[in-house]
Amino acid sequence: MDRVVIVSARIGAGHDGAARELDRRFAARGAEVVRVDFLDLLPGRLGSVLCETYHRQLKTVPRSWDWLLGALGTPTLAGASRRFAGLAAPALREVLGDGTDLVVSTYPLGTHAAARLARTERGCPPLVTYLTDPSVHRLCVSPMAKLTVAPNEIAARQARSLGAGRVLVSSPLVSPAFRPGAGPAERLLLRRRLGLPRDRALALVVAGSWGVGQIGQTAADLVGTGLVEPVVVCGRNEVLARRLHQAGHRYVFGWVDEMADLMRACDVVVQNAGGLTTSEALATGLPVLTYRCLPGHGRANAAVLHDDGTVPWVRSSRELAGALDWVLRPVEAAG
Template sequence: MTGPVVIFSASIGAGHDGAAAELARRLGEQGLEVLRHDFLDMLPPGVGRRIRDGYARQLNTLPQSWGWLLNAMGGPRMSAGAAGLSASLATTRMLAAIPADAAVVVSTYPLASQVLGRLRGDGRLSVPVAAVMTDPSVHPLCAAAGVDVHLAPGLATADQLRRLGVPTLAVSPIVRPEFRPVTGPAERDATRRRLGLPADERLAVVVAGSWGVGDVAATARDITATGLAVPVVVCGRNEILRRRIGRDGSAIALGWVDAMPELLRCADVVVHNAGGLSSAEAMAGGVPVISYRCLPGHGVANAAVLARAGLSPWPRSATTFAEELSRAMTATPAPQASAEPDAADLIAALAGSAPLIADPLQEAVV
């Protein structure tokens, strides 16, 4: 009997936890036991909450400082320091959270990957470790020495990791199966009525992560100014933003949305500023995606990767944004087909319950 798969994610935004939840679901369907942990809970009491709250405040009040910090952390000394500090704070609790009979350990959060890579490298962790990427761009902290394999969503991300010299396999995007194309106008209209959205308007769904951060209100105003679509802004847990947009009437303002697959099936286009899970979900549903007013740091980096891969244009001005929005409205998009293997299948292979699926562009890693 194969032991459990242990997954470490982080409750910073929704992307890391979202990938972990979908991996857990897929692995459970294969009959594997899954144990999930929040990396922030592996830190000394109160430290994880302060990190999460500080990150949220930084993005809300001085987002440019996040870009500066992320760039600084990309240097070898700062990167090594962050990895070392994480290991000193989290090692004891992480080791205690991994049962003796664990079959494989998975991380969807870079700092957790760094700690696990060190434990794997010095022999204190004897089972395979997989690091799962949740963004199209790769920060140097995502490449963890000692980790057995890094699983990258698509070839563009995999190429970045390989250049950093770590074992890598490309996988298909880790999104829930509910994110699928709309079957036709009848389903779209019925879904819009159910969600209280106008049935006879073009809709541009604006996503800004679970915290609703960035120049979201300005994006909504830019969409309205084009006259091409009605902006539907997903404000996440940012109630201040939802109330502000609702008051000025510049857009339809939604709070936290549980029915995100259905909302995306209503959309004519999705406009994002971070390029993580939400953009992957939209692409899986065959909805055109535009990167705009991107967050400093990971948002800008993700937009650059998506633009180079031809997956999401990245206009830098209101004029070029209007042009891209017009193109999106006349496009006939299709779901992004992926020939890469399923990440859950590769993790199951590492756990010893299935044969490893090799990536033809990468030498064998196990």
């Protein structure tokens, strides 16, 4: 395999995170890898408008995302979304050129742009769809894909029911930096370097690259249990970081390049979306809880992860202390 084109999108960090790891693995096998952003393939400013609209929706009216995802699952709107994705097909055709051996998509609309080419042009390279979430929406799947890679058996069954052909279950794509900790000595060193307390159980609160969701309330609820000190990663949401500091939270980070080290310094991850960060935490050996999850894909992912026994879904503040006590017991027993 000589040339691989990977289609992702800068909508959140999960699609790009999977694309980066695919890039690393294909390059390690000697392939020439080209990564493109679906949003940049759209005509004019359509890509920027799409990204900005999605971001604004999650920040201002997040509950509408439940409704929208449901609507996009209907045949009419799903078809309209596929046609919209087709607007990126001409630019993608130019990227592919004549020497591409494989197209891999980590973003649903990128999948349908590549599928449009596969339907309408001869000689297009085979398409592989990589599913970044544990739950599968109708728009994540195309029958034109030669292979669909799912992160778990539940996602694989959902993909098949939505029309995917050959489906392979594979562990989530996670950078090798996300490894289990080497023991208490490494944790102590990391806490010292990151400016974290040495003698408290730490809950790492993550909210994706955009820092969306009920993060302030989550941090307050964690403090209220008396069991953990919250360590909050706000991504690029500077307003959220200021609000948390003003509320008295001491350990607040913005965009983090050393997320693997930060995870190994903490005792539990509390997340609200169930995507890439959850896979990274599990690869690091940390217990994970879903709490105050985002509407739409956040709730769908939470249900799958809870049902397969991977990540408990804590549905109320009353349940939070018990869930923390349960996941922290091995840490306390280990000293």
